[in-house]
Amino acid sequence: MNTALDIKELWHSGVEAVRGDVAVAHAIAQGFVARPDHIIAIGKAAGAMARAACSAFPDASCLVVTKYGHANEAPATSHVIEAAHPVPDDASLKAGRALQAAVSSFLQGTHLLMLVSGGASALAEVPRDGMTLSDLKDSTNTLLATGAPIGEMNTLRTANSQIKGGKLLAGFKGAQVTTLALSDVEGDALATIGSGIGDAPEKPVFDFHPHIVASNTIARDAVAAASPVPVTMNAETLYGDINDLIPRIAGELAAAPSGLFVLGGEPVVVLPEHPGKGGRNMALALGLAREIAGTTGLRILVAGTDGTDGPTDAAGALVDGQTWKESAADALERADAYTWLDAHGALIKSGPTGTNVADLLIAMKD
Structure with a gap:
């Protein structure tokens, strides 16, 4: 069995199960969505989500806000704004203002379909009064550099924003909002996904119908279902520094019997x-390569389901017991894993995947 090929295919099986278009089409087929007058899609998977929605409801207006290079799947009839992630830029402010203007312009009696996926926090923003784009960038860079958990980051983002935490939909004068969200956060809370940009205000004056339509659990279960070997572990425990x-994951793998291990989280x-x-993901994979150096019959893939890891064009990496070389120690210390892994042919490059449900670690132990 070509394990190297199979483990990549398993990752793709997980990603395909939670693609934005697949999840939205399924939700519509199940009757979760009445015909909307307007569609707004925000996040890394916004293009794919909007494509499915606009296919089902071609008469609805459609605004898509997504990451640079992620708009290929957006409907031709949609208005698309691309912006930066994970650090906001001028286009993020343009997107935030466009969202505010659109939501506040929708008439009484109308139905808005919100499609939300991870990445929305950086892609669209209207800062609180007195806060500049430079302030936002500095705040985001500090949180990223110190390894702040996503919940802490989104709490601060919400406090600094005029459109997060239900504030965007506070300006909606219509009759109904349906939110379909892909979850990239622990616990799948709508208030945390995209810093709550698709959540309702505390006392909405409209009917609100939220649905989580894809999650890390669904992706992991799809990997497990496609596995050609027994699944030893399937858990959402990939959180923390x-x-x-x-050392924890390496120890679990060393002590466990052969089989497939599927972990999710961020x-x-x-x-x-x-x-x-x-x-x-690249840093985690390279660190695990160090721990399993010299072993045989063990391969570990760590990759983001959105197809990107950090500000790079790679989703993550695939390593085994022969990957680690002493020259990798310096790259790991300097947070330069991409350069080293690229030179040693270990990167996973998929391009934008049309989804974002956090990260997957798949290990196959023969």
Whole structure:
């Protein structure tokens, strides 16, 4: 069995099960969505989500806000704004103002379909009074560098925003909002996904119908269902600092019987003052390569379901017992895992996947 090929295919099985278009089409087929007058899609998977919605409801207006390079799947009839992630830029402010203007313009009696996926926090923003774009960038960079968990980041983002935490929909004068969300957060809380940009205000004056239509659990279960070997572990425990996760995961793999291990979540990495090129998944994979160096019959893939890891074009990496070399120690310390893994042919590059339900770690032990 070609294990290297199979483990990548398993990752793709998980990703395909939670694609934005698949999840939205399924929700519509189940009758979760009445015919909307307007569609707004925000996040890394906004294009794919909007494509399914606009296919079902071609007469609805459609606004898509997504990450640079992620708009290929957006409907041709939609108005698309691309912006930066994970650090907001001028286009993020343009997107935030466009969302505010659109939502406040919708007439009484109308139905708005909100499609939300991870990444929305950075892609669209209207800062609170007195806060500049420079302030937002500095705040975001500090949180990223210190390895702050996503819940802490989104709490601060909500406090600094005029459109997060239900504030965007506070300006809606219509009759109904339906929100379909892909969850990239622990616990799948709508108030946390995209910092609550698709959530309702505390006392909405409209009917509100929220649905989580894809999650890390669904992706992991799809990987497990497609596995050609028995599944030894399937858990959403990939949270915390990678320096804590690396020895824990390596120990679990060493002690466990052969089979497939599927972990999900979103680890964090603390960056040095002048980091190199990389992301949390690449750093975790390279750290695990160090721990399993010299072993046979064990391969570990760590990758973001959205197809990107950090500010790079890679989703993550695939390592085994022969990957680690002493030259990797310096790359790991300098947070330059991408450069080293790229030179050693270990990166996973999928391009935008049309979804975002956090990260997957898949390990196959023969």
